[in-house]
Amino acid sequence: MRSGNASYETTMNQISTAASSYALVDGNSFYCSCERIFRPDLQGRPIVVLSNNDGCIVARSREAKQLNIPMAAPYYSLRGLLRHHHVAVFSSNYALYGDISRRMMQVIGEFASEQQIYSIDECFLRLPSRQDARSHGLAIRRAVYQRVGIPTSVGIAPSKTLAKLANHIAKQQREFRGVFDWGSLDPNSATAWLQQTPLNAIWGIGRRLSEQLTRHGIQNARQLRDTDPNSLRRQFGVMIERVARELNGESSLDFEQTTPDKQQIISSRSFAHPTDNYNALAASLAYHSARAAEKLRAQHCVATMIGVSLRTNPNRLAEPQYRNYHCQALAQPDADTLILTGAALAALAQIYLPGYAYQKTGVILLGISPSERVQYDLFTPPPDPRRAKLMHTIDRLNQRHGQGTVRVATEALSQDWRMRQDHCSPCYTTRWDQLPSVG
């Protein structure tokens, strides 16, 4: 809507200067870029990073995308293609990516008073609406590249959903040099961009909702934006209503600066080789219980339940399939590795059946709350304070000397379940013995 009315324009300017806008900053092909920091010889060469267990492809460099290597494809099925194009292949190295992420987020955070870290490779900033949004975005990119070595893209817009879209445009259209400011578009151009945007390219709309909306005659972002939000709410629920408002430039999603405590903590992994060995399953669950308990203690919380799951390989349809899950309540809220491991093993005993080729196990911690808020049962003795100290000491030792320095004996029962990791790069920044050397 446009108007030549002077007082209307003044009002709108006041609103827009008072309003804030959002920037979404993310690392391009983040895992690949992390690997490239310490391997300048890989500049310009296609790179892929594999999921845990070297199962499938989870990150592709720009060069790899140009080779039409699909996301999430199983690695084994593309091995020939990757070799043929001399693609550099890496197992995922989360110690490295996590550390690079921390450094990147810190640099980006210097560019705004409010930052929401959304995932390992992206964050939102809240910025005052400004004329020079684009140059601000370019400054962020420059700083992150200089100080951390990661190339980024920046999308700026009046809502988070539009910032996501702007970021996507910044990545696709090279002429924008990695920064796209939605606010600089005139209304017709904005509408044209939305018209070109398919539903499943919108943040929060996946395959299922796309199909549902399409059946009701809504086929692109422009049509969704222009549908009455109240009728959307009735037909499709509040999620879609919010998306439509956001596409309209009406900020409708929370901006959370502090990372809230996790409500559930999962540790699970598939095995390099399937096994029906009870000790191997027990060892894997001891490992997962310890990892989950570490995360729980890191956020100063306790859990009331631990769930254990196991399954055979669902892709092997010819083999007998079995999957099960059992949730075990703890005597009282706890974060003690030994207690959690004991409960996990008790749960395993409930659901284990011999004779199946198990391929994956996992634990999940539930009923999580801050440890200082726990009310202990009148009839159960309070936990021994020395145990908390012991856990603290174990955490410090494992942090300083590497994961697994101190562990529960059950973990060592069997190595049968270990994952495959044939292409792992060194932990350049987090292990003294793996620092890069020069010369």
Add this chain to the structure above:
DNA sequence: TCTGGGGTCCTAGGACCC
């Protein structure tokens, strides 16, 4: 013929995201 209404908590399942 007629059998309250409103609230909370929990769980399971669906959908989505990176």
Add this chain to the structure above:
DNA sequence: TCTGGGGTCCTAGGACCC
């Protein structure tokens, strides 16, 4: 031989309470 792991939010339905 070989197909990831870790999360969130929403909704509906049941149990329970007053």
